[in-house]
Amino acid sequence: MKIGFIGLGIMGSRMAANLLQAGHDLVVHNRTKAKADALLAGGATWAETPTAAARASDVLITILAHPQAVEDVAFGENGLLDALPVGALWIDCSTVHPAFTRRMAGEATARGLRFMDAPVAGSKHQAANAELLFFVGGDAADVALAQPLFGVMGHKTVHVGAAGMGVSMKVVVNHMLATAMAAFAEGAALGQALGISQEALFGVLIGGATAAPFLARKRPMFETGEYEVQFPLKWMHKDLHMVAEAAYETGVPMPVSNAAKELYQLAAHSGLGDEDFAALYRFLNG
Numbered sequence: 001m002k003i004g005f006i007g008l009g010i011m012g013s014r015m016a017a018n019l020l021q022a023g024h025d026l027v028v029h030n031r032t033k034a035k036a037d038a039l040l041a042g043g044a045t046w047a048e049t050p051t052a053a054a055r056a057s058d059v060l061i062t063i064l065a066h067p068q069a070v071e072d073v074a075f076g077e078n079g080l081l082d083a084l085p086v087g088a089l090w091i092d093c094s095t096v097h098p099a100f101t102r103r104m105a106g107e108a109t110a111r112g113l114r115f116m117d118a119p120v121a122g123s124k125h126q127a128a129n130a131e132l133l134f135f136v137g138g139d140a141a142d143v144a145l146a147q148p149l150f151g152v153m154g155h156k157t158v159h160v161g162a163a164g165m166g167v168s169m170k171v172v173v174n175h176m177l178a179t180a181m182a183a184f185a186e187g188a189a190l191g192q193a194l195g196i197s198q199e200a201l202f203g204v205l206i207g208g209a210t211a212a213p214f215l216a217r218k219r220p221m222f223e224t225g226e227y228e229v230q231f232p233l234k235w236m237h238k239d240l241h242m243v244a245e246a247a248y249e250t251g252v253p254m255p256v257s258n259a260a261k262e263l264y265q266l267a268a269h270s271g272l273g274d275e276d277f278a279a280l281y282r283f284l285n286g
Protein backbone atom coordinates (compact mmCIF):
# COMPACT_ATOMS: atom_id res chain seq x y z
CA MET A 1 0.00 0.00 0.00
CA LYS A 2 1.50 3.32 -1.08
CA ILE A 3 1.06 6.11 1.49
CA GLY A 4 1.14 9.78 0.47
CA PHE A 5 1.86 12.43 3.07
CA ILE A 6 1.37 16.18 2.54
CA GLY A 7 2.23 18.75 5.22
CA LEU A 8 5.61 18.30 6.91
CA GLY A 9 5.39 20.93 9.63
CA ILE A 10 5.95 20.37 13.34
CA MET A 11 3.43 17.54 13.46
CA GLY A 12 3.48 16.08 9.95
CA SER A 13 7.26 15.69 9.73
CA ARG A 14 7.27 13.57 12.89
CA MET A 15 4.20 11.54 11.97
CA ALA A 16 5.65 10.77 8.54
CA ALA A 17 8.97 9.78 10.13
CA ASN A 18 7.17 7.18 12.25
CA LEU A 19 5.40 5.77 9.19
CA LEU A 20 8.72 5.54 7.38
CA GLN A 21 10.43 3.91 10.34
CA ALA A 22 7.67 1.30 10.44
CA GLY A 23 8.59 0.35 6.88
CA HIS A 24 5.78 2.01 4.93
CA ASP A 25 6.29 3.00 1.31
CA LEU A 26 5.99 6.78 1.63
CA VAL A 27 5.69 9.55 -0.96
CA VAL A 28 5.86 13.04 0.55
CA HIS A 29 5.18 16.62 -0.45
CA ASN A 30 5.45 19.92 1.39
CA ARG A 31 5.15 23.52 0.17
CA THR A 32 8.64 24.15 1.57
CA LYS A 33 10.74 21.29 0.24
CA ALA A 34 13.60 21.61 2.76
CA LYS A 35 11.34 20.22 5.49
CA ALA A 36 11.32 16.89 3.62
CA ASP A 37 15.13 16.48 3.63
CA ALA A 38 15.35 14.11 6.61
CA LEU A 39 12.50 11.96 5.28
CA LEU A 40 14.06 11.75 1.82
CA ALA A 41 17.37 10.75 3.39
CA GLY A 42 15.45 8.05 5.24
CA GLY A 43 14.01 6.57 2.05
CA ALA A 44 10.80 8.52 1.33
CA THR A 45 10.07 9.55 -2.26
CA TRP A 46 9.61 13.23 -3.11
CA ALA A 47 6.54 14.38 -5.04
CA GLU A 48 6.96 17.75 -6.73
CA THR A 49 3.28 18.69 -6.31
CA PRO A 50 0.19 17.56 -4.35
CA THR A 51 -1.05 16.13 -7.66
CA ALA A 52 2.03 13.95 -7.99
CA ALA A 53 1.73 12.74 -4.40
CA ALA A 54 -1.97 11.97 -4.88
CA ARG A 55 -1.46 10.06 -8.14
CA ALA A 56 0.96 7.72 -6.39
CA SER A 57 -1.19 7.11 -3.28
CA ASP A 58 -3.64 4.46 -2.13
CA VAL A 59 -3.97 6.37 1.14
CA LEU A 60 -3.14 10.07 1.33
CA ILE A 61 -2.63 11.82 4.68
CA THR A 62 -2.69 15.61 4.97
CA ILE A 63 -1.89 17.67 8.05
CA LEU A 64 -1.94 21.35 7.15
CA ALA A 65 -2.17 24.62 9.01
CA HIS A 66 -5.79 25.71 8.46
CA PRO A 67 -8.80 25.40 6.11
CA GLN A 68 -7.27 27.72 3.51
CA ALA A 69 -4.14 25.57 3.35
CA VAL A 70 -6.24 22.42 2.91
CA GLU A 71 -8.26 24.15 0.21
CA ASP A 72 -5.11 25.31 -1.60
CA VAL A 73 -3.62 21.81 -1.54
CA ALA A 74 -6.88 20.08 -2.46
CA PHE A 75 -8.22 22.36 -5.21
CA GLY A 76 -5.35 24.68 -6.17
CA GLU A 77 -3.19 24.37 -9.23
CA ASN A 78 -1.68 20.88 -8.93
CA GLY A 79 -4.23 19.98 -6.24
CA LEU A 80 -4.74 16.50 -4.84
CA LEU A 81 -8.48 15.96 -5.24
CA ASP A 82 -8.64 15.42 -8.99
CA ALA A 83 -5.50 13.31 -8.95
CA LEU A 84 -6.29 10.62 -6.37
CA PRO A 85 -7.15 7.26 -7.98
CA VAL A 86 -10.83 6.32 -7.67
CA GLY A 87 -11.32 4.37 -4.44
CA ALA A 88 -8.30 5.93 -2.71
CA LEU A 89 -8.65 7.13 0.89
CA TRP A 90 -7.90 10.75 1.87
CA ILE A 91 -7.27 11.17 5.60
CA ASP A 92 -7.19 14.82 6.67
CA CYS A 93 -5.51 15.25 10.07
CA SER A 94 -5.61 19.08 9.95
CA THR A 95 -7.51 20.92 12.69
CA VAL A 96 -10.33 22.59 10.76
CA HIS A 97 -14.02 23.05 11.53
CA PRO A 98 -16.80 20.50 11.02
CA ALA A 99 -18.68 22.22 8.15
CA PHE A 100 -15.42 22.57 6.22
CA THR A 101 -14.62 18.91 6.79
CA ARG A 102 -18.07 17.83 5.63
CA ARG A 103 -17.57 19.88 2.47
CA MET A 104 -14.23 18.11 1.85
CA ALA A 105 -15.92 14.74 2.45
CA GLY A 106 -18.60 15.67 -0.11
CA GLU A 107 -15.99 16.76 -2.67
CA ALA A 108 -14.11 13.50 -2.17
CA THR A 109 -17.20 11.30 -2.38
CA ALA A 110 -18.34 13.06 -5.56
CA ARG A 111 -15.06 11.95 -7.16
CA GLY A 112 -15.41 8.30 -6.08
CA LEU A 113 -12.90 8.72 -3.24
CA ARG A 114 -13.14 7.79 0.42
CA PHE A 115 -12.60 10.42 3.10
CA MET A 116 -11.82 10.47 6.79
CA ASP A 117 -11.08 13.30 9.22
CA ALA A 118 -8.52 12.33 11.85
CA PRO A 119 -7.26 15.38 13.76
CA VAL A 120 -4.82 14.66 16.58
CA ALA A 121 -4.44 15.50 20.25
CA GLY A 122 -0.88 15.71 21.52
CA SER A 123 1.91 17.99 20.41
CA LYS A 124 5.45 17.88 19.04
CA HIS A 125 6.78 15.30 21.55
CA GLN A 126 3.75 13.05 21.29
CA ALA A 127 4.05 13.19 17.49
CA ALA A 128 7.74 12.23 17.72
CA ASN A 129 7.08 9.42 20.19
CA ALA A 130 4.02 7.96 18.43
CA GLU A 131 1.80 8.91 21.36
CA LEU A 132 -0.86 10.87 19.49
CA LEU A 133 -4.57 10.46 20.10
CA PHE A 134 -6.61 10.36 16.89
CA PHE A 135 -10.21 11.60 16.78
CA VAL A 136 -11.70 9.97 13.72
CA GLY A 137 -14.76 10.65 11.58
CA GLY A 138 -15.56 8.24 8.76
CA ASP A 139 -16.84 4.81 7.78
CA ALA A 140 -15.98 1.95 10.14
CA ALA A 141 -14.41 -0.08 7.28
CA ASP A 142 -12.11 2.83 6.41
CA VAL A 143 -11.19 3.33 10.06
CA ALA A 144 -10.24 -0.37 10.25
CA LEU A 145 -8.10 0.03 7.11
CA ALA A 146 -6.34 3.09 8.55
CA GLN A 147 -5.90 1.77 12.10
CA PRO A 148 -2.48 0.16 11.44
CA LEU A 149 -1.28 3.60 10.30
CA PHE A 150 -2.81 5.37 13.31
CA GLY A 151 -1.19 2.69 15.48
CA VAL A 152 2.24 3.60 14.13
CA MET A 153 1.73 7.32 14.78
CA GLY A 154 -0.31 7.24 17.97
CA HIS A 155 -1.39 5.24 21.00
CA LYS A 156 -5.16 5.60 20.82
CA THR A 157 -7.89 6.05 18.21
CA VAL A 158 -11.39 7.25 19.04
CA HIS A 159 -13.88 6.67 16.22
CA VAL A 160 -16.36 9.43 17.01
CA GLY A 161 -18.80 8.93 14.12
CA ALA A 162 -19.28 9.85 10.47
CA ALA A 163 -17.12 12.32 8.52
CA GLY A 164 -16.85 15.62 10.41
CA MET A 165 -17.17 14.02 13.83
CA GLY A 166 -13.42 13.69 14.45
CA VAL A 167 -13.01 17.42 13.94
CA SER A 168 -16.12 18.00 16.05
CA MET A 169 -14.40 16.30 19.01
CA LYS A 170 -11.17 18.18 18.28
CA VAL A 171 -12.74 21.65 18.45
CA VAL A 172 -14.30 20.78 21.83
CA VAL A 173 -10.93 19.57 23.15
CA ASN A 174 -9.05 22.63 21.94
CA HIS A 175 -11.65 24.94 23.43
CA MET A 176 -10.83 23.27 26.77
CA LEU A 177 -7.07 23.52 26.21
CA ALA A 178 -7.10 27.17 25.20
CA THR A 179 -9.44 28.43 27.89
CA ALA A 180 -7.65 26.42 30.63
CA MET A 181 -4.38 28.11 29.68
CA ALA A 182 -6.06 31.53 29.63
CA ALA A 183 -7.73 31.00 33.02
CA PHE A 184 -4.43 29.86 34.54
CA ALA A 185 -2.42 32.78 33.13
CA GLU A 186 -5.04 35.30 34.24
CA GLY A 187 -5.30 33.76 37.72
CA ALA A 188 -1.51 33.84 38.09
CA ALA A 189 -1.47 37.52 37.09
CA LEU A 190 -4.01 38.31 39.81
CA GLY A 191 -2.13 36.23 42.38
CA GLN A 192 1.17 37.95 41.68
CA ALA A 193 -0.46 41.40 41.75
CA LEU A 194 -1.77 40.47 45.20
CA GLY A 195 1.79 39.73 46.31
CA ILE A 196 1.75 35.91 46.15
CA SER A 197 5.07 34.46 44.98
CA GLN A 198 5.19 32.50 41.73
CA GLU A 199 6.48 29.52 43.70
CA ALA A 200 3.51 29.55 46.09
CA LEU A 201 1.06 30.03 43.23
CA PHE A 202 2.48 27.21 41.14
CA GLY A 203 2.64 24.98 44.24
CA VAL A 204 -1.08 25.39 44.81
CA LEU A 205 -2.37 25.61 41.24
CA ILE A 206 -0.25 23.24 39.14
CA GLY A 207 -1.12 19.64 39.94
CA GLY A 208 -3.97 20.84 42.14
CA ALA A 209 -7.69 20.37 41.64
CA THR A 210 -8.34 23.68 39.86
CA ALA A 211 -5.77 23.72 37.04
CA ALA A 212 -5.80 21.46 33.96
CA PRO A 213 -3.28 18.57 34.22
CA PHE A 214 -1.48 19.53 30.97
CA LEU A 215 -0.25 22.72 32.66
CA ALA A 216 2.27 20.64 34.64
CA ARG A 217 4.09 19.87 31.37
CA LYS A 218 4.23 23.58 30.54
CA ARG A 219 5.59 24.58 33.97
CA PRO A 220 9.27 24.73 32.86
CA MET A 221 8.22 27.23 30.17
CA PHE A 222 6.52 29.51 32.72
CA GLU A 223 9.55 29.27 35.03
CA THR A 224 12.28 29.83 32.46
CA GLY A 225 10.42 32.22 30.16
CA GLU A 226 11.54 30.04 27.19
CA TYR A 227 8.52 29.12 25.07
CA GLU A 228 10.14 26.84 22.48
CA VAL A 229 7.34 26.06 20.08
CA GLN A 230 5.43 22.80 20.34
CA PHE A 231 2.00 24.10 19.42
CA PRO A 232 2.24 27.58 17.87
CA LEU A 233 0.19 30.24 19.63
CA LYS A 234 -1.07 31.49 16.25
CA TRP A 235 -2.60 28.04 15.58
CA MET A 236 -4.33 28.09 18.96
CA HIS A 237 -5.89 31.40 17.93
CA LYS A 238 -6.89 29.72 14.64
CA ASP A 239 -8.36 26.77 16.53
CA LEU A 240 -10.49 29.10 18.63
CA HIS A 241 -11.75 30.50 15.35
CA MET A 242 -12.61 26.91 14.34
CA VAL A 243 -14.51 26.65 17.65
CA ALA A 244 -16.30 29.92 16.90
CA GLU A 245 -17.24 28.69 13.41
CA ALA A 246 -18.62 25.45 14.87
CA ALA A 247 -20.50 27.40 17.55
CA TYR A 248 -22.01 29.70 14.92
CA GLU A 249 -23.04 26.73 12.78
CA THR A 250 -24.79 25.09 15.72
CA GLY A 251 -26.13 28.24 17.42
CA VAL A 252 -24.23 27.56 20.65
CA PRO A 253 -23.21 30.70 22.61
CA MET A 254 -19.52 30.48 23.66
CA PRO A 255 -18.62 33.76 25.36
CA VAL A 256 -15.68 32.31 27.33
CA SER A 257 -14.13 30.77 24.21
CA ASN A 258 -14.55 33.97 22.20
CA ALA A 259 -12.99 36.11 24.93
CA ALA A 260 -10.03 33.72 25.00
CA LYS A 261 -9.81 33.86 21.20
CA GLU A 262 -9.27 37.62 21.30
CA LEU A 263 -6.69 37.22 24.07
CA TYR A 264 -4.65 34.89 21.85
CA GLN A 265 -5.01 37.36 18.98
CA LEU A 266 -3.66 40.17 21.17
CA ALA A 267 -0.75 37.94 22.21
CA ALA A 268 -0.05 37.11 18.55
CA HIS A 269 -0.09 40.83 17.69
CA SER A 270 2.46 41.43 20.45
CA GLY A 271 4.87 39.12 18.58
CA LEU A 272 4.22 35.79 20.33
CA GLY A 273 2.41 34.02 17.46
CA ASP A 274 5.27 31.67 16.57
CA GLU A 275 6.05 30.74 20.16
CA ASP A 276 4.33 27.96 22.06
CA PHE A 277 0.77 28.80 23.07
CA ALA A 278 1.93 28.73 26.70
CA ALA A 279 3.45 32.16 25.93
CA LEU A 280 -0.01 33.48 26.74
CA TYR A 281 1.34 33.31 30.30
CA ARG A 282 4.14 35.71 29.35
CA PHE A 283 1.66 38.02 27.62
CA LEU A 284 -0.37 38.37 30.83
CA ASN A 285 2.46 38.13 33.35
CA GLY A 286 5.35 39.90 31.60
Ligand SMILES: NC(=O)c1ccc[n+]([C@@H]2O[C@H](COP(=O)([O-])OP(=O)(O)OC[C@H]3O[C@@H](n4cnc5c(N)ncnc54)[C@H](OP(=O)(O)O)[C@@H]3O)[C@@H](O)[C@H]2O)c1
Nearest residue numbers: 007008009010011031032064065069094095123124230231
Ligand atom coordinates in the same frame (compact mmCIF):
# COMPACT_ATOMS: atom_id res chain seq x y z
N1 LIG B 1 1.72 21.59 16.86
C1 LIG B 1 0.80 21.00 17.62
O1 LIG B 1 1.02 20.81 18.83
C2 LIG B 1 -0.50 20.51 17.05
C3 LIG B 1 -1.24 19.61 17.81
C4 LIG B 1 -2.44 19.11 17.31
C5 LIG B 1 -2.91 19.56 16.09
N2 LIG B 1 -2.19 20.48 15.37
C6 LIG B 1 -2.75 20.90 14.07
O2 LIG B 1 -2.00 20.25 13.06
C7 LIG B 1 -1.92 21.11 11.90
C8 LIG B 1 -0.44 21.35 11.56
O3 LIG B 1 0.14 21.96 12.70
P1 LIG B 1 1.72 22.13 12.88
O4 LIG B 1 1.93 22.44 14.31
O5 LIG B 1 2.46 20.99 12.25
O6 LIG B 1 1.93 23.47 12.05
P2 LIG B 1 3.16 23.99 11.15
O7 LIG B 1 4.45 23.47 11.66
O8 LIG B 1 2.96 25.45 11.04
O9 LIG B 1 2.88 23.28 9.73
C9 LIG B 1 1.85 23.73 8.91
C10 LIG B 1 1.88 22.97 7.59
O10 LIG B 1 0.90 23.52 6.70
C11 LIG B 1 1.57 23.90 5.48
N3 LIG B 1 0.86 25.04 4.88
C12 LIG B 1 0.44 26.18 5.47
N4 LIG B 1 -0.19 26.97 4.58
C13 LIG B 1 -0.14 26.32 3.39
C14 LIG B 1 -0.65 26.60 2.09
N5 LIG B 1 -1.34 27.74 1.83
N6 LIG B 1 -0.42 25.71 1.10
C15 LIG B 1 0.25 24.57 1.35
N7 LIG B 1 0.74 24.22 2.57
C16 LIG B 1 0.53 25.10 3.57
C17 LIG B 1 2.96 24.23 5.90
O11 LIG B 1 3.82 24.25 4.78
P3 LIG B 1 5.25 25.02 4.90
O12 LIG B 1 6.16 24.06 5.61
O13 LIG B 1 5.63 25.30 3.51
O14 LIG B 1 5.00 26.29 5.71
C18 LIG B 1 3.23 23.07 6.87
O15 LIG B 1 3.47 21.87 6.17
C19 LIG B 1 -2.70 22.38 12.25
O16 LIG B 1 -4.02 22.25 11.79
C20 LIG B 1 -2.66 22.39 13.79
O17 LIG B 1 -3.75 23.10 14.34
C21 LIG B 1 -1.00 20.94 15.82
